[in-house]
Amino acid sequence: MQYVNIFMARIFITGSADGLGRMAAQILIGQGHNVVLHARNRKRGEDAMDAVPGAESVLHADLSVIEEMKKLAADVNALGKFDAVIHNAALGYQEQGRGNTPDGLPPVFAINSLAPFVLTCLINPPKRLIYMSSGLHTQGDASLRDLSWNDRKWSGYAAYADSKLHDLILTFTVARHWPNVLSNAVEPGWVATKMGGPNAPDNLEKGAETQAWLAVSEDAAALVSGRYFYHQREKSFLKDAADVETQQRFLAECEAVSGVKFPVNP
Numbered sequence: 001m002q003y004v005n006i007f008m009a010r011i012f013i014t015g016s017a018d019g020l021g022r023m024a025a026q027i028l029i030g031q032g033h034n035v036v037l038h039a040r041n042r043k044r045g046e047d048a049m050d051a052v053p054g055a056e057s058v059l060h061a062d063l064s065v066i067e068e069m070k071k072l073a074a075d076v077n078a079l080g081k082f083d084a085v086i087h088n089a090a091l092g093y094q095e096q097g098r099g100n101t102p103d104g105l106p107p108v109f110a111i112n113s114l115a116p117f118v119l120t121c122l123i124n125p126p127k128r129l130i131y132m133s134s135g136l137h138t139q140g141d142a143s144l145r146d147l148s149w150n151d152r153k154w155s156g157y158a159a160y161a162d163s164k165l166h167d168l169i170l171t172f173t174v175a176r177h178w179p180n181v182l183s184n185a186v187e188p189g190w191v192a193t194k195m196g197g198p199n200a201p202d203n204l205e206k207g208a209e210t211q212a213w214l215a216v217s218e219d220a221a222a223l224v225s226g227r228y229f230y231h232q233r234e235k236s237f238l239k240d241a242a243d244v245e246t247q248q249r250f251l252a253e254c255e256a257v258s259g260v261k262f263p264v265n266p
Contacts, residue, residue: 009083010080011086012082014038014088017040022052025037033216036056063110069115069258077122077124086211091111109148109163113167114258117251120174131171132185134160134187137168140161142241175225179225188207
């Protein structure tokens, strides 16, 4: 992977104990950047540090719990300034049933949708933000009805698709309100992670490479905001994600659930 890169950055990556997050961390460290990892608990954090030699440190938080989301943001801020944050942590669509969190939320919504919102609001804004979306976002419900799945019949597949649409909505919301931050989303494709399964046909490395590229590259193609990328190329997306009224509804729903206010002018 070759691209113009003339500075050494500091990057925080959620969900970097394994999968694409860990691969992105390894790529960035290999280029000489400083990376702080994140894992769900201390044991996974120790394993992550073993698997990613050269990582600066690892932070621990269960992103299915709102108070832990808030604590993680405080822990990140305590470490000082970051140039980029990659919101990589996610649950897949194989989850069976609602499996409510201590806050009464489906874990797939809490981890995939709400955690990126809370962390975005509370972590001191970096120069760049990267969010993990999916091609399945096109099947998400843009009405944003019943985000907590209290009334709808549960579908893990639909909940996952919704969450990936939420990530894209958040990407574009940040890009619209925060002109000094480059905010973009990545579709890694159907890749052979724990989530995608061993027979997934897409290129695993390309997903991680695109995350890393958006985090640090000085290529003109990466110095944009409010875009949706697949393998370092811009790709079309569900237009509802760029709709201002949809974005405002999403902010209002997340603020009501989390008690965290989106800073329009951070």
